[in-house]
Amino acid sequence: MNSNIIDIENLHKTYANGFEALKGISLQIREGAFFGLLGPNGAGKSTLINSMVGLVKPTSGSIRIAGFDIARNTSEALMNIGVVAQEILCDPFLSVYEMLSFQSGYYGLKNNDEWIEVIIDSLGLSEKRQTPCRLLSGGMKRRVMVAQALVHKPPIIVLDEPTAGVDVQLRNQLWQFIEKLHQRGHTIVLTTHYLEEAQNLCSEIAIINHGQIVTTGTTDQLLDSVEQNTVRFRLVKGQIPEKLRCRVLHAEAQSFVIGFSDAMDLGAILETLRTARCEIGNLQTSKATLEDLFIRVTQAD
CATH class of the missing domain: 3.40.50.300 (P-loop containing nucleotide triphosphate hydrolases)
Incomplete structure (x- = not known):
């Protein structure tokens, strides 16, 4: 060792x-x-x-x-x-x-x-x-x-x-x-x-x-500790529904990152946006990254 x-x-x-x-x-x-x-x-x-x-x-x-x-x-x-x-x-x-x-x-x-x-x-x-x-x-x-x-x-x-x-x-x-x-x-x-x-x-x-x-x-241990995937999108029209605000991991201008657990959860997020008449673009989903961990452990001030 x-x-x-x-x-x-x-x-x-x-x-x-x-x-x-x-x-x-x-x-x-x-x-x-x-x-x-x-x-x-x-x-x-x-x-x-x-x-x-x-x-x-x-x-x-x-x-x-x-x-x-x-x-x-x-x-x-x-x-x-x-x-x-x-x-x-x-x-x-x-x-x-x-x-x-x-x-x-x-x-x-x-x-x-x-x-x-x-x-x-x-x-x-x-x-x-x-x-x-x-x-x-x-x-x-x-x-x-x-x-x-x-x-x-x-x-x-x-x-x-x-x-x-x-x-x-x-x-x-x-x-x-x-x-x-x-x-x-x-x-x-x-x-x-x-x-x-x-x-x-x-x-x-x-x-x-x-x-x-x-x-x-x-690095592997830290990434494994982030038990969620993320969906990233740009809000072209409308505002983030109140129901989703507490789930936003990162926001910059009109771009948002929201964590989700599985496909069903992702579907519910998109349905909430649709119901609120939000128009979104540049939709991307990804597995947990170091950025996700970094945001989680440093954002609470």
Whole structure:
């Protein structure tokens, strides 16, 4: 059985203004996992990740990275983790190769050229290796961010919204490379708002809301816990009948998601809409997804 490579115990963080960002987070991530850390904006994900890499000092609690306490053995802990942050942080005057070379120096690594070349090639940066960062497109800068996180060959890779605002080609290329790293034994921690992406990639998931873990488990276990199918439709004419309002799982503009148990139940929903003289379009039915679970555990405020 794999041991835990990340061990977080009863983590609290209260900022100077009194805002309590983390409310007793306890989380264990096993070595070699592809782990999804999900939650709405402001849930505490960034505070948690920043605490894991020493950028935020928790009010109380502990974090161990590969067996090293991040507060007491900071250098040793940070050698075992690489983070791809949401913000693009590149020196505008350094070339891609120079940035990765300097990044190696920050970790005290010498003769790292061979691995740097592997990273550059794997992320499609070969043609841009001598290009200053300021002349790169947003997508290329994102690739450089990933490369910087990998330069010291950390066993843990944290991807904080790595595909936000990037094109499909880069997204696919990035995941192919990350999958190879995962197959080689790297532990991957992913935060993303693309829930379908998390469902397809992650073997284990935790959902955080208002600074607390609201559910965690394997992806299959969590999906099995959602015991309902959904019907999605756009309301072209009319209003949702009062009888159905309490069953709406998600509503955005005139698009609605309603849960149902079986074919008979679905028929009753459609009959209720027909009786209320509602005209609907883009009707879709689907089995439970991670999005359904996410909405269920985060919507009650």
